[in-house]
Amino acid sequence: MGHGERRRHARILSQLGMSAGTANHRLRVQIMFMLVVKAGLDECHVCGERIESAGLLSIEHKKPWEGRDATLFWDLDNIAFSHRRCNVTQNLNGGGLNKKVGPDGTAWCTEHKDFLPLALFNIARGRRLGVEGYCKICMSKVRKSRPARRVGNRLLGSRVTGSPPDFESGAAQAHV
Numbered sequence: 001m002g003h004g005e006r007r008r009h010a011r012i013l014s015q016l017g018m019s020a021g022t023a024n025h026r027l028r029v030q031i032m033f034m035l036v037v038k039a040g041l042d043e044c045h046v047c048g049e050r051i052e053s054a055g056l057l058s059i060e061h062k063k064p065w066e067g068r069d070a071t072l073f074w075d076l077d078n079i080a081f082s083h084r085r086c087n088v089t090q091n092l093n094g095g096g097l098n099k100k101v102g103p104d105g106t107a108w109c110t111e112h113k114d115f116l117p118l119a120l121f122n123i124a125r126g127r128r129l130g131v132e133g134y135c136k137i138c139m140s141k142v143r144k145s146r147p148a149r150r151v152g153n154r155l156l157g158s159r160v161t162g163s164p165p166d167f168e169s170g171a172a173q174a175h176v
């Protein structure tokens with residue numbers, strides 16, 4: 001980057017409060033959202049509710065493409081819009097990459113750091129793929145290393161996921 005260009009970048013940064021790259025990206029998302037609303041496509045593909053703002057919008061592939069077929073990535077008929085929170089595959093904005101998509105019939109074990117056959121996992125309702133985040137072997141290790149928590153008279157040691165919401169803190173999570 002030349003001297004003059006660097007100065008221009010610094011000027012843009014102070015004027016917009018963000019880099020030109022970030023600003024352009026945000027503007028494109030705003031424009032896309034406006035068009036999505038105009039076209040009546042602002043209904044979340046996953047939950048069916050309206051997507052209220054550009055910040056909530058994510059691009060979803062109806063059929064997962066990763067590890068399958070690259071044409072599914074570019075196929076516009078395979079594109080739907082959803083809330084970021086509802087998007088189960090990764091989105092084009094680069095977010096949500098922590099949600100790993102593996103080959104069919106497998107799930108990600110956080111401890112093995114690998115995809116393992118679904119049969120090796122315990123069922124966990126409400127989670128993606130309907131299984132726990134650790135395979136059975138790792139789950140028993142994780143359980144042993146964690147002290148069982150008591151809520152009322154119920155021992156929650158057998159459930160690592162699905163802990164009750166923390167009403168005490170009252171801190172609403174900021175979704176950016």
Ligand SMILES: [Zn+2]
Nearest residue numbers: 044047083086
């Ligand atoms: Zn939704």
Ligand SMILES: [Zn+2]
Nearest residue numbers: 109112135138
């Ligand atoms: Zn494991």
